[in-house]
Amino acid sequence: MEDPVVQLEAVDAAYEGERIATLHGVTIRLTRGERVAVIGPNGAGKTTLLEVVNGLLPATAGQVTVFGRSVQREGHWLRARIAYMAQELFFDPATPFLVKDVVTAAVYGRIGWLRWPSRADRDRIQAALSTVGIEDLARRPIGRLSGGQQRKVLLARALAQNARLLLLDEPTANLDPDAKLDVARIVRDVEKELEATALVVSHEGGPLLEDAERLIHFDDGRITHDGPMRALRERLLAMEV
């Protein structure tokens, strides 16, 4: 059996100060190259799942491993190799960073203290901008871009990072229909280029969900379905009958 990219075993998680856990006994196994969509109502634990996978929120019970390493023990090392697109992250117009610098900052965690990006890093950053189709935006201030363009910049960061695991939280939320299609296409390109596993959270339909091979449904911090999209649809239909 192939080694899992992500493995969660009976994981509970709670935000600091919260008395009630946000995740309850979650067990998930993701393999290389899989695209898994995570759906569910607001507050179901979808975003929490992504934060637990990259270690930003420590599990209160159970085990989380990514690429065979413990997230609890090697969180920083792993996060430098995981691309995470947070749902609420949008740069305000006054943000004093150019697009190229935002993409470059994605490799800083990976290269470690007291070192600056090498020639190879800079080449990869240039290639990332080109693959995502934002080469012409490289010298523009990030805060001056549209929401869709900012999402593309974050996807270019994933390429620059050479990440093999993408954690995408509502990557097409608040975008117009054309931008949604555009971002969905780039997510596919990035996944293909990196041969990456992707965990995509969404509470709306759309191309990103339709392409998913597997769908996990969350409700109240628990997994209520984990399987192919078609199986869930059949189950929901059966419930309606």
Added chain:
Amino acid sequence: MFGLPWHIVLPTLLGSLLVGILCGLMGALVVRMKLSSLGFAMSHAAFAGAALGLMLSVADPLWLAIAFSVATAAVLGPLADLSRMNADTVVGAFFPLTMALGLIFINKAPSAGIGSGALSLLWGSVLGITMDQVVTLMTILGAALLVLLAFGKELLALLLDRKLAEASGIRTRPVSYAVLFLVAVVVAVSMRVTGGLLIYAMMILPASAAFQWVYDIKKIFLLAPALGVISALAGFLVSLAADLPIGSSIAVSSAALFLVSTILSPKRRRVT
């Protein structure tokens, strides 16, 4: 120059310029990290330390000023993390304590020399600066530049977005604590030139003015100290020409520069 001997003018001028550079650099950090009140809290802590020095009649109260300022930095960062409060809120809660301590120490200080000593703590005494103090400022500037270069990329990631930096594997906590520490030392050392009340102006105004002009954070780290130098130089010349206190003249120059930058800022133009 203006009837003053060069052995007084030169250290004063050099001291002012060095403080302009140092405060500009630190200001770029604290303004972007939305910790503007940090300079305020640090300067009051340094004031309290220096006041304790006056009370104890130590030869050089600067070291106590540095100790208090650094101790504040050591408390503020972990306290903000621990309480999950905005660092600015913690700073706001902290500074009245240090101000009160400063006033208590001054109140208990021996009466001889207290008037000029206390005033110099509050308003600075640029004309009293010595070449030894200029060397101290140069040393601190060299150390600050080394820290900025050594941890430059981690700082840039932190200044872009703390959560994004943490999510891409940067250890943001030691980097932000290093910023607090650096600001504490710079505030305490610069206080002798500008005084405890005006160091805040020197740290915030030139940096805020720089943010009005450019979008590239790396250019801001060049522009903010350059504007700090311009403010210091302008304040220095105005003070000599009009016989005004130097620290206050520098602060007024910084404010004027900030006002002009805000009015003329290309960032305020609408994108057509």
